Amino acid sequence: MPWRLLRSAGLVLAALALTTIAAGAETGKAAGPSEFLLVAQIILLIAVGRGLGEIMQRIGQPSVIGELLAGIILGPSLFGWIWPEAQAAIFPKTPEQKAMIDGIAQVGILLLLLLTGMETDLKLVKKVGKAAITISIAGILVPFACGFALGEFLPDSLLPNPQARLVASLFMGTALSISSVKIVAVVVREMNFMRRNVGQIIVATAVIDDTIGWIIIAVIFSLAAQGALDIASVAKAVLGTLVFLAVSFTIGRRLVFQLIRWANDNLVSTAPVITVILLLMCAMAMITHAIGVHTVLGAFVAGILVGESPILTRQIDERLRGLISSFFMPVFFGLAGLAADLSVLRDPNLLMLTGLLVVIASVGKFGGAFVGGTLGGLTRQESLALASGMNARGSTEVIIATIGLSIGVLSQNLFTMIVTMAIVTTMAMPPMLRAALARLPMNKEEKERLEREEFEKRGFVANLERPLLAVDESVNATFAAHIAGLIAGMRGLPITVLHIGRNAKQQEKGRDAEESHEAVVKKAAETVSANAEDDTGSVDIVTRARRTELGETIAEEARKGFDLMVVGIDKVIADKDRFDRKIDDIAAKFEGPLAVVAAKGKHLKQPNPDALNILVPVSGSAISKRGAEVAVALAQAGSGSLRVIYVATTRDKGAQRGTSRGLGQETGILKDASDLAARYEVDITTTLRVNRAPEAAILREIETTDVDLVVMGVDRIQGDHLSFGGVADAVLRQAKVSVLLVSSGEARQAGAEKG
The missing domain is CATH 1.20.1530.20 (Na+/H+ antiporter like fold)
Incomplete structure (x- = not known):
């Protein structure tokens, strides 16, 4: 470390000497302001300032101290005291030259x-x-x-x-x-x-x-x-x-x-x-x-x-x-340090006054x-x-x-x-x-808040800044608008509503103002804001209509920096074990996270419900945790209930043994979900199913409980068409309640899928 510092100091001194020689030659050429001197001044201030700033940070001081010290070293306090001619050549006091770098400093x-x-x-x-x-x-x-x-x-x-x-x-x-x-x-x-x-x-x-x-x-x-x-x-x-x-x-x-x-x-x-x-x-x-x-x-x-x-x-x-x-x-x-001539502190009276001032x-x-x-x-x-x-x-x-x-x-x-x-x-x-x-102890309340904030740094919902809602004129679109409004309302996020129907602009204008997707989003967001302890602020809504081909429209919107697209269109599933062509086109052009909404059951009659009873399957994977996080957020915003299910399949060693000792991993995953819900003060019910196929266990849980929405975190599977895996596909097709699939932003290779 000392050798590195000495080597760096040697390089700075060499650069200073070369700059001084060049500055002297430049000064002799013309009496007016010099661009060369301006660049030389900037080089020295940045090189010495950043170098000393790095040293200051390494010893626990803010880098600004190093930048101030750089100006003092390069100014009359040290450099001007040791070599006044060189200092005057590089930093002349002529008004024209000084005004050039002063302008940069003012900016x-x-x-x-x-x-x-x-x-x-x-x-x-x-x-x-x-x-x-x-x-x-x-x-x-x-x-x-x-x-x-x-x-x-x-x-x-x-x-x-x-x-x-x-x-x-x-x-x-x-x-x-x-x-x-x-x-x-x-x-x-x-x-x-x-x-x-x-x-x-x-x-x-x-x-x-x-x-x-x-x-x-x-x-x-x-x-x-x-x-x-x-x-x-x-x-x-x-x-x-x-x-x-x-x-x-x-x-x-x-x-x-x-x-x-x-x-x-x-x-x-x-x-x-x-x-x-x-x-x-x-x-x-x-x-x-x-x-x-x-x-x-x-x-x-x-x-x-x-x-x-x-x-x-x-x-x-x-x-x-x-x-x-x-x-x-x-x-x-650096210029501030240059203006400070510490050599005047050699005067005992000024030194005493400075000490008194401090x-x-x-x-x-x-x-x-x-x-x-x-x-x-x-x-x-x-x-x-x-x-x-x-x-x-x-x-x-x-x-x-x-x-x-x-x-x-x-x-x-x-x-x-x-x-x-x-x-x-x-x-x-x-x-x-x-x-x-x-010496300052941390109380329990402060500790819990800090743990929650630390979790939110790595979370998905807490880091959302700008969702996009893509809808047509269907009932499913209205339910998707309700979901998007709940998400946006939690933190007062601005949201863009993109109408992708062929005659979206005319049909949306023809809808009743109270039934428009924008009105549904606003109503859901206002409900969340009214129940929130913190002032989340109003949700700003912008409406856009599709004017070109669907893929081109999505690509144009995607470049604007949206970090979540909520999709609500009439037909989600095609006939041949794949998503509808529109969903495929949207996913192909939007590389970020998707939230695909499929309204079923009572939500077809009441697409903007007062409460949501949610079931979320978990597996311990990162994308599964994202689904759980969205489910917790919706449960908190929608004032409903939340159930968490983990299915230990026959592929799990613990499930094969069938012992409580072997189920430690599974109970740990459920505990993580419980801790997540507790951070947001959401009550949950946890369920562990053993020796069942994941999709069968999830569908059975839907039939035997009062849930009306399944939220699943799913990975995009690479292929010719959009796929979220067999479990998600089975739940989406066979469930008699609404489904929300929250995907990752990047596709992965198919393999080792686990519900």
Whole structure:
């Protein structure tokens, strides 16, 4: 490990030397801005920043610390001190050259705040809102008062404009009171405490801190622009911010979702959703700038709205995160480090003031958060963990300090002191938080919730984002719409209804509004939402009609990122031991999971029942567990009963022995199903059948119980035609009750089929 680090350091130094020589030659050619120097600066900031970030992560520190240290190393603090001519050649202070990379850094700020907003969970904030608000207020007031008092006593030499001390003092108060939601969230997540109760409160409090901090910065920005305490300008900034937030989280939330959906479904160019998100970010940044607020608030709110969109959030996050983390973050934080000349701390007075600033910032934030946690009903241990986590200033502090420097509120020395404080508090946060959380016990309720959430990470239903319902004008289609509505209603998923009948558009328009498939979906979803403890939100429904051949229509829809297709058409089974041709065509063009619905029995007369009595066969396979998961979800949403059956066939060694010892595997599989149902508070009845063919046992169970729906998880079997295996085929053909077959996304070779 040390040899690797030395080798990496040698490579960086060699690259630095070569870049310096080339930069010197380039500087001599022209006095104007140079694209070569811009690229050289970016190369060094990314290479050194990412390299140090990697080292920081390996020793338990956030990577942003390494990126800040990279700027300090490449700046006047070290490189400029050792070799000032080379540092000046690579990072000249000419306004034109500096403006080129500053522009990239400003875009980086917006993108960083966009990503931070996308990571913000508003439901989390609402859940712990009362405690978080109490903690946030106390955690802001105490350090704000300390920072304001420090600002009032700062020497005039540290202020760029001593006559505007009030603005500088307000800015110091804000700088000391705000926490970095990004650093806090990253550290808590890396320590696997994001979903702990105290972890939720820490992140929610940091979110509120950030929001309040940006509003205060907006007021200070207005004050700095006016040069005095102008009540009208302050009122404009505050009221403008409140109106902007109100409109954003009402009309804006819906508008952002519709724009993302429209771009994904209608644009054929590369990454259209990313384009729309970037345009939204820039538009909202311009709006906040127009009302007298800094652009970062607009980007932050845009990120929250994008993160609230129920579709494509994971893909968007993955694509944006790589670009921001690998390019914009090293450049922005590297430039912040470049602007901090730590060599000025050789002055004993400045060093003492910086130490005082770190102590006041830490004691003020720690003490305020601890008092707020106590007032918010937390235990002493929880309050200690909270206070430890809230002390990290990190990226938010650097952004605020950069803004303060750019608008003339902070001097260069004061900026350096604040950046130093941000680095020290951020590096101290992880070990303090680890020590505090290690002593924090987990209660039974929290343990059960975490186990359920861990299961849901690997689950199918919990990770659905966007189902597609393909229907014709049959009764079976209405029942399929009811099933799809129950699934979508559990988490407020947007759903697209695709009418695939030959005259789908005209026939659907001719149906009674209350009987339309859209109405059935909405009614089922609203029933689920009304019974749910959490606010799942309304289900957004889009209707599409088939305009081309069925296969072409399905292929066109499949590219839009649907992760489940529910199929409800009049004829499911053909005459010759195979599915209907339409089902075959749909399965051939849609590679994702299918849910094939076949309404029978009472569901032909009542296709949108008030309750479902479900039977689900299990075998212990992954696809069988998927079927059980869907069955549990439908039972929870449909307020019905759930029966689970496992059939131990003569192929099972345990069944052949016929001993209770030999049935351990089978009872274990049934226990897994019971545990799954218990996680969602669904009552189930389990049945174990021995020495029977699976299909015969399942059909017998249907005849002797009151079930009205069989849910089976099935694999696609490779072949010329769609097949789910002999057991599924027999149940589908012979059962006198409705059947729902939930398939895997990929076909497998036929073989070793087990019910």
